[in-house]
Amino acid sequence: MTTQQLTQQIRIKKSFLCIGLDVDLTKIPQHLLELEDPIFEFNKAIIDATHDLCISYKPNTAFYEAYGIKGWQSLQKTINYINEKYPEIFTIADAKRGDIGNTSTMYAKAFFQDLNFDSVTVAPYMGKDSVEPFLAFNDKHTIMLALTSNEGAFDFQTLQTNGTRGEAELSGAKELYKQVLETSKTWKNAQNLMYVVGATKAEYFTEIRKIVPDSFLLVPGVGAQGGSLSEVCKYGMNTNIGLLINSSRGIIYASNGTDFAEKAREEALKMQQEMQQILK
Amino acid sequence: MTTQQLTQQIRIKKSFLCIGLDVDLTKIPQHLLELEDPIFEFNKAIIDATHDLCISYKPNTAFYEAYGIKGWQSLQKTINYINEKYPEIFTIADAKRGDIGNTSTMYAKAFFQDLNFDSVTVAPYMGKDSVEPFLAFNDKHTIMLALTSNEGAFDFQTLQTNGTRGEAELSGAKELYKQVLETSKTWKNAQNLMYVVGATKAEYFTEIRKIVPDSFLLVPGVGAQGGSLSEVCKYGMNTNIGLLINSSRGIIYASNGTDFAEKAREEALKMQQEMQQILK
Numbered sequence: 264m265t266t267q268q269l270t271q272q273i274r275i276k277k278s279f280l281c282i283g284l285d286v287d288l289t290k291i292p293q294h295l296l297e298l299e300d301p302i303f304e305f306n307k308a309i310i311d312a313t314h315d316l317c318i319s320y321k322p323n324t325a326f327y328e329a330y331g332i333k334g335w336q337s338l339q340k341t342i343n344y345i346n347e348k349y350p351e352i353f354t355i356a357d358a359k360r361g362d363i364g365n366t367s368t369m370y371a372k373a374f375f376q377d378l379n380f381d382s383v384t385v386a387p388y389m390g391k392d393s394v395e396p397f398l399a400f401n402d403k404h405t406i407m408l409a410l411t412s413n414e415g416a417f418d419f420q421t422l423q424t425n426g427t428r429g430e431a432e433l434s435g436a437k438e439l440y441k442q443v444l445e446t447s448k449t450w451k452n453a454q455n456l457m458y459v460v461g462a463t464k465a466e467y468f469t470e471i472r473k474i475v476p477d478s479f480l481l482v483p484g485v486g487a488q489g490g491s492l493s494e495v496c497k498y499g500m501n502t503n504i505g506l507l508i509n510s511s512r513g514i515i516y517a518s519n520g521t522d523f524a525e526k527a528r529e530e531a532l533k534m535q536q537e538m539q540q541i542l543k
Numbered sequence: 544m545t546t547q548q549l550t551q552q553i554r555i556k557k558s559f560l561c562i563g564l565d566v567d568l569t570k571i572p573q574h575l576l577e578l579e580d581p582i583f584e585f586n587k588a589i590i591d592a593t594h595d596l597c598i599s600y601k602p603n604t605a606f607y608e609a610y611g612i613k614g615w616q617s618l619q620k621t622i623n624y625i626n627e628k629y630p631e632i633f634t635i636a637d638a639k640r641g642d643i644g645n646t647s648t649m650y651a652k653a654f655f656q657d658l659n660f661d662s663v664t665v666a667p668y669m670g671k672d673s674v675e676p677f678l679a680f681n682d683k684h685t686i687m688l689a690l691t692s693n694e695g696a697f698d699f700q701t702l703q704t705n706g707t708r709g710e711a712e713l714s715g716a717k718e719l720y721k722q723v724l725e726t727s728k729t730w731k732n733a734q735n736l737m738y739v740v741g742a743t744k745a746e747y748f749t750e751i752r753k754i755v756p757d758s759f760l761l762v763p764g765v766g767a768q769g770g771s772l773s774e775v776c777k778y779g780m781n782t783n784i785g786l787l788i789n790s791s792r793g794i795i796y797a798s799n800g801t802d803f804a805e806k807a808r809e810e811a812l813k814m815q816q817e818m819q820q821i822l823k
Contacts, residue, residue, distance in 0.1 A: 285646070325642055325649035331657040335615045361666065362605055362639055363693040366565070369605035377611040386641060386666045388688055390695020408668055413643040415670020418726055425705040425716065436705065439719065446698055 264353055264381050266404075266479060270503045272318045272351055277539040279504055280531060281319035281355065281481065283511025284309065284341065285326045292519050302330070302337035305523075307344055309515055312524035314349045316531040319507055321355040321481075342378050353507075355481065356380040359408065361389050367396040375403045382406055384459060384481070387443045391450050398452035404479075405455055407447060409471070410440040412461025412484030444474045457481055460499070462490025462508070468498035479505050486513035492534070496541050504542075510534060544633055544661050546684075546759060550783045552598045552631055557819040559784055560811060561599035561635065561761065563791025564589070564621065565606045572799050582610070582617035585803075587624060589795055592804035594629045596815040599787055601635035601761075622658050633787075634661045635761070639688065641666040647676035655683045662686050664739060664761070667723045671730050678732035684759075685735055687727060689751070690720040692741025692764030724754045737761055740779070742770025742788070748778035759785050766793035772814070776821050784822075790814060 273279045286302045295301040310320065322341055327334035345352050356378065360370040367385075374383040375397075382404035385394055397405040410420055420440040437445075447456055460471055462484035471480070480499055484490040485508050492508060499506055514534075518526035553559045566582045575581040590600065602621060607614035625632050636658065640650040647665075654663040655677075662684035665674055677685040690700055700720040717725075727736055740751055742764035751760070760779055764770040765788050772788060779786055794814075798806035 287649075323642070323646055323649075325640070325646045325653065328653035329649040329657065331653070332612060332615050332619060334653075335612050339612060357642075359640070359642055359666070359669075360605070362603070362637075363691070363695075366603055366605045369567075369603075369609040373605065373608035373611070373614075377609065386639070386668050388666050388668045388699060389639075389691050389693060390698030390700070392693050392695040394695075411643070411669050413669060413672050415672040415674075418670030419668060419719065419723060420670070422704045422719070422722060423706075424702045424719070426703075439699065439702070439704070442702060443699060 266503065269318070269353055269479070272353070273504045274542075276315065276318055276535075277542055278316055278318055278535040279506050279508055279538055280317040280534050281321050281507045281509040282309070282313055282317045282514055282531065283357070283483070283509050284320055284322040284515065285511045286322075286337075286515070287326060288330070290516050290519065292521060292523050294521060300333075300337055300340065302327070302334065303340045303344075306337070306341045308524040309527050310345060310349070312528040313514070313531040314352065316528070316535040317352075319353040319355055320345055321357045321509055323357040323511075339378060342380060346379055354381045355406065356383040359384050359386050361386040361393040363389065364392040364396055367393050371397045371400055375400045382457065384408065387447070391446075394447070395451050398450060398455045401452065401455065403455065404457055406457040406459055406481050407443070409444050409458040410460050410464055410467055412463045412490065416461065416464075441470065441474060444471065448475070459483065462492075462495045465491060465494035465498055468495060472499065472501065476501060477503070477505070479507060481507045481509060483509045486510050492537055493541065500541075508534070508538070546783065549598070549633055549759070552633070553784045554822075556595065556598055556815075557822055558596055558598055558815040559786050559788055559818055560597040560814050561601050561787045561789040562589070562593055562597045562794055562811065563637070563763070563789050564600055564602040564795065565791045566602075566617075566795070567606060568610070570796050570799065572801060572803050574801060580613075580617055580620065582607070582614065583620045583624075586617070586621045588804040589807050590625060590629070592808040593794070593811040594632065596808070596811040597632075599633040599635055600625055601637050601789055601791075603637040603791075619658060622660060626659055635686065636660040636663040639664050639666050641669050641673045643669065644672040644676055647673050651677045651680055655680045662737065664688065667727070671726075674727070675731050678730060678735045681732065681735065683735065684737055686737040686739055686761050687723070689724055689738040690740050690744055690747055692743045692770065696741065696744075721750065721754060724751065728755070739763065742772075742775045745771060745774035745778060748775060752779065752781065756781060757783070757785070759787060761787045761789060763789045763791075766790050772817055773821065780821075788814070788818070
């Protein structure tokens with residue numbers, strides 16, 4: 264899926280909602296546990312109930328790996344289900360991978376080829392040759408962590424760098440996440456990059472848009488983590504919309520009774536309607 | 544396994560060699576491809592041929608994930624085989640994970656509980672609450688990226704930070720990887736931390752040992768990537784040895800004929816003998 268097609272989907276559905284499929288067996292309705300694959304059954308019900316209200320689903324791989332081979336099977340069935348039944352959906356493997364070149368290529372194959380996701384999240388710490396192998400997949404998107412929504416974001420991401428690296432002069436003093444954004448724009452196939460920017464830091468969006476005016480931003484932290492949708496849109500939206508707003512727990516765990524899918528739809532609908540207003 | 548036991552194993556085996564099990568189906572002997580699980584059969588043969596010469600095995604998860612569910616099964620069989628047959632071996636899941644707190648807990652469960660590795664590698668970009676969930680497993684070890692062995696290490700890891708973060712004054716200007724090391728020492732259960740430091744940067748070990756004198760360092764980049772074993776030991780070794788030197792391709796792909804395990808043993812033996820000399 265191209266970014267043009269993504270923007271088109273947003274305009275058709277009047278929504279830029281991404282639903283995080285972070286499925287924890289201790290939190291899903293207990294009647295599902297009797298089924299052979301509770302995680303997949305849960306996802307299937309959530310997807311069927313919400314697919315017209317969102318443009319993207321984002322399973323976080325941690326929640327699948329925690330259940331070993333069975334979990335990996337649930338992930339595979341989930342992505343296959345979405346790709347077959349709802350091919351207009353933009354799929355994100357929230358995996359936060361990154362390794363030396365050859366090894367990142369294997370991760371890219373895992374998520375882009377074997378599982379056939381449209382995009383994958385990656386971590387920037389290992390630099391250019393850890394991310395470019397993902398960018399080499401031209402019909403896919405690589406979503407790099409820039410400024411995350413957690414408390415620990417302030418440990419390193421907002422450190423002031425003084426604009427030098429060894430004897431090299433860079434383009435002036437700035438916070439690490441800004442340097443990450445700027446440097447990444449020079450990488451090969453940088454047009455395939457999107458970025459993770461947490462909604463809990465809405466005031467940062469103005470600065471971020473100066474560096475990456477055209478890129479899509481994946482925005483966690485609205486809702487459960489306290490970020491404001493209207494603030495994020497005010498400072499972060501561009502002419503192609505350029506935002507994917509993620510909500511996980513607030514939607515998928517709206518109820519843990521037999522009405523869980525229905526209640527998830529109600530929560531997704533609230534967000535879609537808010538987005539529809541903003542898009543006007 | 545405690546670090547004391549690890550040091551004891553090093554003294555018994557006169558080796559601090561870690562063998563990276565980065566198994567690529569295009570590089571292993573072709574006769575193995577006829578078997579039901581070529582990756583596991585390859586690992587089993589390598590492990591049986593080298594277990595007395597090394598103290599650790601380190602499968603990189605990317606190489607398993609690239610083969611989907613089958614790959615994850617090979618990983619599970621490999622770790623089970625090591626844990627059952629060679630319980631004295633220190634096992635490392637080279638996964639480079641990291642996510643917001645709750646999610647990192649799921650990753651920790653995946654590698655520490657479901658797969659039962661002794662340790663896992665993690666990325667620092669998301670800070671304290673992305674790493675502490677791993678550290679909470681008291682009988683396990685968390686190996687955090689500090690200064691990696693690839694070219695991209697110089698993109699961000701060696702950026703000069705000026706010692707401030709917003710209005711907070713830190714302990715002076717330093718390169719990012721040093722700040723990462725320093726900050727991580729303040730985290731809860733920091734005694735369970737080890738660090739990845741690439742051998743291609745041997746001159747950095749002196750500085751690193753000033754910050755983390757007692758920690759074990761996992762050192763990739765000796766051999767194929769050009770790092771020198773004697774240089775690394777000269778500047779990086781401490782009284783508990785404190786080094787795990789990794790070699791992957793140089794050992795496991797020493798031959799791609801039917802003699803691959805034998806040739807792998809020869810390469811591992813060369814490294815073990817060099818280490819034995821150094822330990823004297």
